[in-house]
Amino acid sequence: MQAGDRIGDRYELTYPVGRGGMGQVWAGFDERLDRPVAIKFLRQVEVPEDERETAGKRFRREARATARLDHPGVPAVHDLGVHGEDLFLVMQLVPGMVLADHIAEQERLPVGEAASIAAQVCSVLVAAHAASLVHRDLKPQNLMITPTGVVKVLDFGVAALLGPAEASRLTATGRTLGTPAYIAPEQAQGGPVGPAADLYALGCILFEMLAGHPPYEAANAPDMMRRHLHSPIPIIGEYRSDVPDDLAHLLYCLLAKDPAERPASAGEVRQILTPFLENGESPGLVVARTDDKGPGPAPVSVPPQRAQSELVELRAQARELAENERFVQAAEVLQRALRSVPQGDERLAAETVALRVDIANLLMLAGDFRKARRAFESLARDLEQSGGEQDLVEECRQQAVACQLELGECADATAR
Incomplete structure (x- = not known):
């Protein structure tokens, strides 16, 4: 391919x-x-x-x-x-960073951020378990954090349906599904797997977010499974001192060897996590956030002559895509073009404005009125602050109002 x-x-x-x-x-x-x-x-x-x-x-x-x-x-x-x-x-297509990479970068996450991530996973587990689904392979590599801080649970490829309708585990002979570092003891033994197994995996993930490493470490998969089955439950307070006692107790309960000793449900875990959420509300993460208020990531350093050549090529690609009504893809191409414009080059300042206008218009054509509105409002604000052409400022504001009307936000739009 x-x-x-x-x-x-x-x-x-x-x-x-x-x-x-x-x-x-x-x-x-x-x-x-x-x-x-x-x-x-x-x-x-x-x-x-x-x-x-x-x-x-x-x-x-x-x-x-x-x-x-x-x-x-x-x-x-x-x-x-x-x-x-x-x-x-x-x-x-989910943009963002997998939690495993985020932990690798940060080592130990702030308590509020770790609680926010865990609470969002609980929200998904509440829905999954209500639909009689057990994920069975929760791990940091299967959790994606989007630029806006939303956690997405990926890869339900080994999910099990509860109940007699699907007693078969659809597993190859002799193979245990799951990832050793996050596998529940009953799952490691090949026994029945229920919602409690997902809560155990969540406990392993929460421990790793707080301590910087999983609760158990071993040289190979069989040794790792033995540790889950027989090693004492690690105490998070021995690895960092700022974890509140109630959160440490929850973590200890999540890692209980016996499924019956773990919390009763993902909903109960989410409720216990609530007091520890970052800024007192859920969800919310301190990761590379993008709120569509600016023109995008900082431009890379590219010689002006080369930048102009790239701009011509990317604009031609975008034009062809737009002619074929592939507006979203055309906007993405122009976003790449925008990132290639060198900073501080007055000759290309007008090109930057033109690119931002075209991107906003393409988003509008694609029907993404919320993003288009933000793009128009951001451009109008930047133009006004820099003493830009007033007619263009007014045009951007009118387009933003048109987007609001398309979104059904008539009252706010007409108030402007």
Whole structure:
């Protein structure tokens, strides 16, 4: 597979996002609905022949499991299909950083931030468990933090349905599903797995956010599982002193060996976490936030002559996309162009303004009126502060009002 390949006669691959032992995930573009998507593939050639049927069932189950969860903390499922010999799943493309990388950068997270992340995961678990779904593989690598601070729970590929309707665990012979560092003792033993297993994994994740490492460490998977089964529960207070006693007690209960000794539900855990949330409210994270109020990331240092050449090329790409009514993708191309404009170059200042106007207009054409409104308002504000052309300032304000009207915010719009 390579960038530019077409999948299902409507999705275009743009760049690889990641890969696992049996598949790949690509960022792509839905040409029919003019939106970016994530496309997850199960590569049959990379699956042992005797496991292909099980892997295919598990992959389809991920699609069904994720699709049935209508929750902002779960990526939306758009499509499921076959490409050649491979299965593919089309989902919402979630921007941001996986929690594992965030912990690696920060080592230990502030107590309020860790509690906020855990509370958001609990919110997803409440919905999943109510739908008789157990995730079974919660870990920092499966938690994505978006630029606005929302936590998305990814990869329901090994989710189990509770009850007799699906007694089969859809697992290859002799294999235990889950990740050793976060696996519940009953799951490590191959016993029945219920919501309490997800709460145990959440406890491992919360411990890692606070301590900078998982509760147990071992050289290999069998030793790790033995530690989950037999090692004493670690005390978070021994690793840092600023964890409140009630939060430390919750963490100890989440890591109980016996599922019956853990909290009764994800809802109960969320309620206990509430007093410790950052700024007293949920959710909210201190990560690279973007609120669409500015022109985007700081421009890279590029020689003016080269920058002008790149601008011409990117503008041509955007024009072609817009002519084909691929407005979202055209806006993304112009965002790249905007980042390539050198700072402090007066000759390109007018080009920067023109790019921001075009991006806002493309967002409006794409129907993303909220982002378009913010872009117009931000540009009007910057132009006014810099003594820019007043006619353009007024035009941007009028376009922002038009976006408000499209959003149904008539009262606010007419008040302006």
